[in-house]
Amino acid sequence: MRILIVHNMLWAHYKSSVFQALQQLVDQQTDISVLVLQIARNERSRASLESNSYESTPTYMYKYELLFDRYLEEVSFRERAQALLRHAKAFRPDVINLTGYYDPAQLLLLVWAKVNGIRVVMQNESTAADQQRGGWKEQLKRWVFSQCDGFFCFGSQAADYVIQLGVPSSKILLRKNAVDNNVLQSVYNQSLPSRTQQQQVFGLRPNNFVFVGRLIEAKNLPMLLNAFAEARKQSKNGTDWGIILLGDGTEKANLTQQISTLGLTDQIILLPGRPWFRVPEVLALSNVLVLPSRSEPWGLVVNEAMACGLPVIVSERCGCAVDLVKNGQNGFVFNPDQPEQLSHLLTQFMDGLVDTNRMGEAARQIIAPYAPEAVAQEMLNGFIKITN
Incomplete structure (x- = not known):
């Protein structure tokens, strides 16, 4: 099984700790590989928190490629779409994990995956309460979610929101979020x-x-x-x-x-x-x-x-x-x-x-159960579940 993970930012440390834990699990398997595509280095709004100048910055080891060494806001839709499709075709994944439904370039990758019979896991951190919901955007989300094979959710409320939009609870593969x-x-x-x-x-x-x-x-x-x-x-x-x-x-x-x-x-x-x-x-x-x-x-x-x-x-x-x-x-x-x-x-x-x-x-x-190792194990279990 070949797992391709798309993520927005290289700087997102809390994800890096999970990706490292996932890499360690994958390295114990002979028939599984994983690659993380980091679209950009960081978001401009979080630039002040970048820690490159600190010698004690924790480092995380996992297989990734940084597509654009600049801020996410500076990367155009065309650049993102072309880079994601090019790397996905080269990697030939069995399953793709997308960061979210709000990036048109990743939605294009979703369509490409469906055409080619590749499973898709969507990450969701939104809840019904974090902002007002309704209108055409919710209808678009319903369609997007209907195309996905599984979901990694940031907690119970995020999972409940996905279920409200018509997703069967059996497709919720993860309900946790972790830091190091x-x-x-x-x-x-x-x-x-x-x-x-x-x-x-x-x-x-x-x-x-x-x-x-x-x-x-x-x-x-x-x-x-x-x-x-x-x-x-x-x-x-x-x-x-x-x-x-x-x-x-x-x-x-x-x-x-x-x-x-x-x-x-x-x-x-x-x-x-x-x-x-x-x-x-x-x-x-x-x-x-x-x-x-x-x-x-x-x-x-x-x-x-x-x-x-x-x-x-x-x-x-x-x-x-x-x-x-x-x-x-x-x-x-x-x-x-x-x-x-x-x-x-x-x-x-x-x-x-x-x-x-x-x-x-x-x-x-x-x-304690919300540790990177626990989240990574549930992610891997989810990838295995939907590819089987």
Whole structure:
């Protein structure tokens, strides 16, 4: 069996860890080979997070070809289509895994595969809740999905969305998403001993909630700041807690102004984004991750925080909430349109009414099956299933 995987970006580390695990499984077989076609180096919007300049950047080993050594936005439809078809014809796959249904060049590859009797697995990370759905786009998706033989979905909500569009549940081959748990845990553990010292360097409180991600409207950060301001008033320990916002984005200036207006410049700190493998350095300065998004197909930062043993407070609009957050065990889920719910949860942590150590241990146990090795094994099982 010859497996061809099409992926947008070489830089997507969380996929690279899965591809490496898949390569290791394939190398144990004599009749299976795999090749990953990386269309571009990165997306322009994520360029600031590229980690090429860091000597400690983890490297991943798997068979791939980088089609265009530039940003994805700079690669035209014609270039993508010609390159994908040329490489697919040369590789002669038995099954193709496509990144998504939104790229016309990959849809063209889908049609080519169907004409030539090649099986197709479609990746889906969208959910019914992450944005408004309807109209001709949904009808197009129904047709595209009807042409596919299987689906790798980012969690239960993504799988449910595919099923709503007419896909039999038997075609759902994967319902997980993974990050490199081992690397994240290692960096976190190395950073913990200097926690107090680093908190003093950054002017942080001894206890902190942390947000990691782009500072954009969909992340719902103004609501988080208002909820924290209210919780600070309600909690007897309000002055011992702060918030770390780790990331960059278009809303940075507005958030800075809001922090000033709330009178919380000494408790809410903005730190610039950093490569993924250095995020645990900031998680080590924190107690609880908060992801308040109004729209979030999955939320890989929740995987990252749980791998490091942090409790999580996650919006119900995040795709990972159903699969990863067990209410009261490793964290809590809340309605992002009801700030009083978030204020209450923040207050609970501030007042010590939540056993963070127990929740952190539960987080590690819950995230363990969401490891690259487990996801790769399920992918391989899926490829074998549909080709047989």
